[in-house]
Amino acid sequence: MSALLTPASRNAAARSNVSPIIWDGDQLRLLDQRVLPHEVRYIACRGAADVAEAIHGMAVRGAPAIGIAAAYGMVLALRADRDSLERAFETLAASRPTAVNLRWALERMRGAWLKQPDLAVFEAEAVRIHDEDLAQNLKMGELGAALIGPGARVVTHCNTGALATGGHGTALGVIRSAYAKHHIELVYNTETRPWLQGARLTAWELQQEGIPGKLVADGAIAHLMSRETIDWVIVGADRIAENGDTANKIGTYALAVAAKQHGVRFMVVAPSSTFDLRCRGGADIPIEERTARELTEFRGVPVAPEGYDAFNPVFDVTPAALIDAIVCEHGVIEKPNRERVRAVLK
Template sequence: MSGAVLPIVWADPVLRLLDQRVLPHELSYLDCQSAEDVASAIHGMAVRGAPAIGIAAAYGLVLAVRRDPQSFDAAFRVLGDSRPTAVNLRWALERMREVWRRRPDAAALLAEAIAIHEEDLAQNLKIGRYGAELLGQGAKVVTHCNTGALATGGHGTALGVIRSAWAAGHLAQVFNTETRPWLQGARLTAWELHEEGIPAKLVADGAVAHLMTREKIDWVIVGADRIAANGDTANKIGTYALAVAARRHGVKFMVAAPSGTFDLSCPSGQAIPIEERTPRELTEFRGEPVAPLGYDAFNPVFDVTPAELIDAIVCERGVISPVSEAAIRKLLS
């Protein structure tokens, strides 16, 4: 990521999390001193993005056992309940639990949390390289939500592909969606792209299909919060609509995510739990009502894109194309 701004910083004895709710206009960190602090930051969207959530939760377990070595199981549950859809959260917690079972020691847990953090960055660089190789010269792409350094251990997944493609001279133009209702695209992705001088334009979520009738878009590139065994992919709400529009207009669709995002115990997208959040995120803006008082809302945070609409899934182990359960299991074996 450009400059010295890091979204997750282990500043012993606290975990410092960049509060992404106030970006791009304010750089503010939350100092977490307990697993409950980290869980609150995750649920409250101060830290977001599936890989970043997993990394933060790993450090949260370290904070817990330093305060009370008997609190591991309770902290595990608190952190695991903070967001239900992102499989990276459960994956990181289970990895930490295996370390704790072998050696119930805070220093060993810290070493594992740091390893998870560093491995994510290395994985993202590989994802970026593999994904960029799929793009032709002068590519125009659409991306959704924020999948950059802010959402990961560094570089990013889908935005990492875009970064790598730009560095390789393959990229002509990025169109990034607002990503309602939290506006991660307008606030975070736009900030990252602007900081690095990558040519980009902001587009309303509902305008992408129209954009595809006016511009020759080559790829839609998105991240993932969970990928089922058959390739169905849960990602930020609005991703499914982008995939449908892409198929209608002959635009290729890429999912970029680390291998920890695959959940082979989940047979299809129908089994993926979809988080729903408070209606106030839709009926209010920064505490001010935008809908009639008392009005209800349907506010799912994610949707599921069927594997049949995905042209390629890119992880640090390589590229899956065409997407099938057999191809996924072969790559991950």
Template structure:
């Protein structure tokens, strides 16, 4: 899948982003020529997934300097404001800023953006193996949102563990949630799993607890957009609900994310900013009203899962079982 479909293509003077809002019905690429174009693609959900957002933002800074439409500082501000919860975005921008301060050239920025992209793929492959090591034989798992090749530099985080686990004959069944309101699970994860030939079934978000009560589920495996210093984890809305249900039914809960997702300056999940989006994402679907006209809605994009509900955090540096602040600090320094 990661070879057949490449959601992020760098073409020297433009960034081509697979418009994930149109999948699986259409495969259309957006050509981004400026940092503003990239920021709009990120905010508009054409590109999504914390690692992919960071990669796209790094290339956006290259475009800002290359085409001289924006100053580096101004482009950084525009990109940082596009999705405030995803720490990978800020991490990538700060890494690019360090390069710019030392070597303020387009060539140096481009080299660093490509390195961020390549490193993400390598990290995902490593996390896939580490996470697969935790799985029993003939495992049944649940995953939420989309954390595959479409959300990363390739292979995926949580879905990368599932890919690796299936390749090692450790997974026999995957249940992927719809992930409302954007339906990333139904549109994107289901598509990736189908392309890989991995046995899977679509699961309504509200049906997960019922499934856990009726079927043997071994792990819930999810990604993350930010992990606080104590192990509290922000991820797609609905993750916290899955973690509570998993704890109730004795199902283990795994978070898979690269080290760039950890924010050790953020002490607990209470300090993680939670993005809220327009009510129209709930009251409308592709322009069609599904709620009364003028009806308001509470639409947070993320929620925070407390560390005590998490059995394992997997990153490319290793595995943290029953995470807490001391264990995170020991692994990440």
């Protein structure tokens, strides 16, 4: 059993100036990612309902970060009412359906309580989930960086850094680690519509770390690849099926198709908790659809005709055949398929 980190030591180990999740023993404070980069504001959560609202409302996002926040939400719930285990579980599980890390963390916390219903032990389990995620990210950063040669130009989509995880990041963690080895020349990061996580969050994290980056419109990627040499597309994941099919932020599938057309390698970076071996393939992964207003409005200001409808899936599935490598803390799965996924996760 590894030693538990304090918030300060956890942030130092993350090699990042970003602390999106702060547990101080009495409450959970979540960095409100909806107002970045123009404002740094934390939300105080004192119960499971507060955490569920923060997850559903996108104040905290990124599959690993959602799972960590939910684990702490369970602690808050049982501190208030020791008989609230199942109610808290269902409330938090319903907040985002696609990211499997959420249910994984909740099931782990439920199992810990049923095994030993002690609040101190229960809190330690949530902290351990947080610490383990950071350690996994640092390991994945090392493994992924080893695949990237010097002078690389890479594309990343959405936000997969410290803001989306327990620290360091998944896909952005690989980029951080590769940049530290002087292997990254330039990062192109997409806007990531409609919430603009790439424009608001990834650009901010890259700037905080001094990593050279350029913002690119989601629809400009194929054009970029036709004009410039891009070595890798590096993305995270919200759920990976048994056969390697991967659900990630909407637009990832189109990136993978463009990458295949232009001979650009495609890397997915995610911890083992993101794999869902109960899903045989991508067709089994539930895809969250959100309100049309997220497309027809921007921060409450209409950008489409009043009453106009919209199709707003927030994830898509990239077939394993378009993925060159999946990196998790246990190793690298090249040309993923069912047998190779199971061999690494066994």
